[in-house]
Amino acid sequence: MSEENRASLNFIEQIIEEDLKSGKHNGRVLTRFPPEPNGYLHIGHAKAICINFETAKKYGGTTNLRFDDTNPTTEDTEYVDNIQQDIKWLGFNWNEEPLYASDYFEQLYGYAVKLIRKGLAYVDDSTPEQIAELKGTPSVPGTDSANKSRSIDENLDLFARMRAGEFPDGSKVLRANIDMTSPNMLMRDPIIYRIKKEHHHRTGNQWCIYPMYDFAHGQSDSIEGITHSLCSLEFIHHRPVYDWFIEKLEIFPSRQIEFARMNVEYMITSKRKLLKLVNDNYVSGWNDPRMPTISGMRKRGYPAAAIRTFCDKAGVAKRENTIEINLLEACVREELNKTALRVMVVMDPIKVVINNYPEGQTEILKGENNPEDPAAGDRDITFSREIYIEREDFMEVAPTKYYRMTLNADVRLKHAYILHCTHADKDEHGEITTIYADYYPNSKSGEDVSGIKPKGTLHWVSAADSIPAEVRLYDRLFSVPDPTGDDNVDFLEYYNKESLTIVNNARAESTLSVALPGTQYQFLRQGYFCIDEESTQEHLVINKTVGLKESFSKEVKKA
RNA sequence: UGACUCAUGGUGUAAUCGGCAACACAGCAGAUUUUGGUUCUGUUAUUCUAGGUUCGAGUCCUAGUGAGUCAACCA
Numbered sequence: 001m002s003e004e005n006r007a008s009l010n011f012i013e014q015i016i017e018e019d020l021k022s023g024k025h026n027g028r029v030l031t032r033f034p035p036e037p038n039g040y041l042h043i044g045h046a047k048a049i050c051i052n053f054e055t056a057k058k059y060g061g062t063t064n065l066r067f068d069d070t071n072p073t074t075e076d077t078e079y080v081d082n083i084q085q086d087i088k089w090l091g092f093n094w095n096e097e098p099l100y101a102s103d104y105f106e107q108l109y110g111y112a113v114k115l116i117r118k119g120l121a122y123v124d125d126s127t128p129e130q131i132a133e134l135k136g137t138p139s140v141p142g143t144d145s146a147n148k149s150r151s152i153d154e155n156l157d158l159f160a161r162m163r164a165g166e167f168p169d170g171s172k173v174l175r176a177n178i179d180m181t182s183p184n185m186l187m188r189d190p191i192i193y194r195i196k197k198e199h200h201h202r203t204g205n206q207w208c209i210y211p212m213y214d215f216a217h218g219q220s221d222s223i224e225g226i227t228h229s230l231c232s233l234e235f236i237h238h239r240p241v242y243d244w245f246i247e248k249l250e251i252f253p254s255r256q257i258e259f260a261r262m263n264v265e266y267m268i269t270s271k272r273k274l275l276k277l278v279n280d281n282y283v284s285g286w287n288d289p290r291m292p293t294i295s296g297m298r299k300r301g302y303p304a305a306a307i308r309t310f311c312d313k314a315g316v317a318k319r320e321n322t323i324e325i326n327l328l329e330a331c332v333r334e335e336l337n338k339t340a341l342r343v344m345v346v347m348d349p350i351k352v353v354i355n356n357y358p359e360g361q362t363e364i365l366k367g368e369n370n371p372e373d374p375a376a377g378d379r380d381i382t383f384s385r386e387i388y389i390e391r392e393d394f395m396e397v398a399p400t401k402y403y404r405m406t407l408n409a410d411v412r413l414k415h416a417y418i419l420h421c422t423h424a425d426k427d428e429h430g431e432i433t434t435i436y437a438d439y440y441p442n443s444k445s446g447e448d449v450s451g452i453k454p455k456g457t458l459h460w461v462s463a464a465d466s467i468p469a470e471v472r473l474y475d476r477l478f479s480v481p482d483p484t485g486d487d488n489v490d491f492l493e494y495y496n497k498e499s500l501t502i503v504n505n506a507r508a509e510s511t512l513s514v515a516l517p518g519t520q521y522q523f524l525r526q527g528y529f530c531i532d533e534e535s536t537q538e539h540l541v542i543n544k545t546v547g548l549k550e551s552f553s554k555e556v557k558k559a
Numbered sequence: 560u561g562a563c564u565c566a567u568g569g570u571g572u573a574a575u576c577g578g579c580a581a582c583a584c585a586g587c588a589g590a591u592u593u594u595g596g597u598u599c600u601g602u603u604a605u606u607c608u609a610g611g612u613u614c615g616a617g618u619c620c621u622a623g624u625g626a627g628u629c630a631a632c633c634a
Contacts (some may be wrong), residue, residue, distance in 0.1 A: 006583090008572085008573050008574075009573095009575090010572085017589085021580090034634090035634095036633085036634050038634085058570095068634060070633095070634080071633060071634075074633075075632085104603075107591080126633085128632060131632080132630075132631090135630060136562085136630075137560090137630055138560085138561050138562070138630060139561040139562090140560085140561085140630095142560090142630090142631050165630075169632085170632060172632095173632055181560055182562090183562040183563085184562060184629075185562085185629055185630045186629075186630090188630080191632055193632085194632035195632080196632080212630090212632075212634090213633070213634045214632085215632095216634090217634080223579090224566095233564070233565090233627085233628070234627095234628065235634090236563065236564065236629090237562085237563065237564095237629050238629095239563095240563095258564085260564090260565085260627095262571095265570090300632050312573080313571080313572085313583060313584075314571065315571060315572040315573085315583095316571095316572085317565090317571085317572065318564070318565060318625055319564085319565050319566065319570090320564095320565070320566095320572085320626070321570085321571060322570075323570070323571060323584095324568090324569085324570045324571075324584070324585070325572075326584065326585060327583080327585085328569075330584060331578040331584090332587085332597090333597095337596080337597065344594095345573090350573090354570095358591065370561080371594085371596095371597075372597070372598095399596090403595065404595095408602090412593055413593090414593060414594065416593095417594075445593065446593090448593085453593095454591095454593085456594095457592095457593045457594065457595095458593080458594095480566070503606075516598090522594085523594095524595080524596085525594045525595075525596070526596095527596095536587090548594075548595090548596050548597095549595090549596065549597090550595070550596090551595055551596090552595040552596090555595075
């Protein structure tokens with residue numbers, strides 16, 4: 001038994017447990033989530049958020065939210081607010097107030113001066129082209145800039161004057177003095193400060209020089225006492241740089257650990273490409289329910305708990321991976337099956353008149369709100385002579401495996417009676433206009449003594465008592481699992497034009513007239529849906545979250 | 560033509576550090592069902608290649624192959 005309880009650890013947890021065992025940092029664990037405030041958070045960020053917050057929590061530690069705001073050109077407060085909202089919605093809380101790399105600008109400046117004093121940094125006047133030229137290539141070593149031999153005093157003076165705003169943008173940079181021949185391109189005297197006379201969203205016009213990522217991220221980790229700095233694999237080449245600065249600056253030794261970022265079928269996470277989708281109106285915005293953004297998934301109706309479960313089940317390792325979209329959907333269904341209230345909505349209504357049900361009569365039937373949760377209680381459903389059923393739930397002549405309504409056959413109405421279809425009216429095109437059926441008065445749901453056992457059960461709504469609704473059906477944004485996988489094909493070629501279908505004439509059970517925006521439902525036999533944030537009592541707007549598992553369509557394919 | 564990282568069913572992740580390759584999702588078959596949902600049962604399918612060490616290798620060693628990453632005054 002005790003052996004079964006031994007949960008397997010991912011490689012990050014193994015590292016942390018070793019650290020704990022050796023007494024490193026006195027058993028303290030502090031992680032961080034470091035978004036740059038220049039875009040919206042997406043599924044890949046959700047993964048990083050889960051790893052950072054949940055790993056720390058598991059070992060009694062906490063997590064800092066730190067905005068990596070060292071590039072005033074692209075960053076904005078708007079993103080700062082949205083990012084915080086998304087993280088909170090996902091269910092995580094960071095330590096106290098959010099932190100900002102920009103809060104450390106003065107300290108970072110001091111670090112740079114310290115480096116210069118040690119002869120480990122120099123001011124370079126080379127143009128960007130010259131710097132690139134001298135950098136070499138992965139297989140050809142770089143060569144030193146002529147400015148590398150400047151004296152410490154001269155460097156100190158020049159750097160101070162850079163800060164003072166004496167030089168125009170781009171005219172000078174501060175570089176670390178490491179090794180132009182290193183096989184690691186990032187170690188070839190990386191630029192650590194550049195001149196940008198731009199307004200910063202927090203520090204305003206206080207600075208005209210800004211540190212580069214490599215001179216801000218690791219140092220910020222160190223300043224905050226981050227013990228385990230978890231990032232994605234593409235930063236692996238930065239680790240020697242990260243460690244070099246910590247060593248030379250003699251500051252707190254945070255440790256960077258890289259994991260493979262998560263890719264998901266049919267989703268893209270490139271900021272540039274997502275922006276293109278928004279700007280060119282392929283989607284309605286960053287929170288379009290088809291977007292892989294956290295705000296998009298929220299609007300779609302994916303519960304935060306489902307996203308967390310998904311990230312957990314996807315696991316953590318160091319190899320390239322692409323998670324099947326059906327795992328995400330399985331997590332969403334698993335969560336919603338437990339929590340979503342059941343209700344009946346007809347997407348494509350066709351009228352059924354019950355011949356032997358008295359005109360003008362109605363009755364109230366009871367429907368359970370959630371068979372998975374008895375505590376969810378019952379609701380009232382109005383039954384009447386005229387009802388709507390789904391157009392696709394009727395066929396005059398049906399194949400053997402069709403368990404729905406056909407001529408001269410019985411079918412159950414969920415929570416109501418068994419119907420026997422008698423005939424149907426058609427228009428001049430042969431389209432069914434109205435279906436007629438008899439009902440068995442002794443087959444009422446819960447008190448059925450008819451002895452009839454129909455194969456199928458249909459959802460339905462009362463014609464008079466139902467309300468109109470607009471339902472937005474979403475499908476995958478792209479027609480292939482990996483729309484960015486082929487360098488020769490633009491990802492927009494794979495845009496799925498049918499990714500959004502708007503159903504304008506759906507009829508919903510009247511219960512939904514008081515539904516609150518954001519509430520999630522299961523529409524019986526159809527899937528999970530949620531009330532859109534902009535939905536009103538006058539105009540009900542509903543988003544499809546995900547369909548139910550469908551084995552009938554497979555039967556059809558087989559046939 | 561350099562460096563770094565990785566390689567386990569269809570997908571993803573494990574295998575307590577050398578001891579019967581497992582879990583989840585997907586698939587397939589069946590049972591239950593007033594949702595063709597849920598639930599339950601069963602089942603298909605896995606260690607990149609070649610050597611080596613060893614009583615024993617997914618795990619260690621060597622070589623190869625394949626995939627990914629790195630040359631922004633972005634993060």
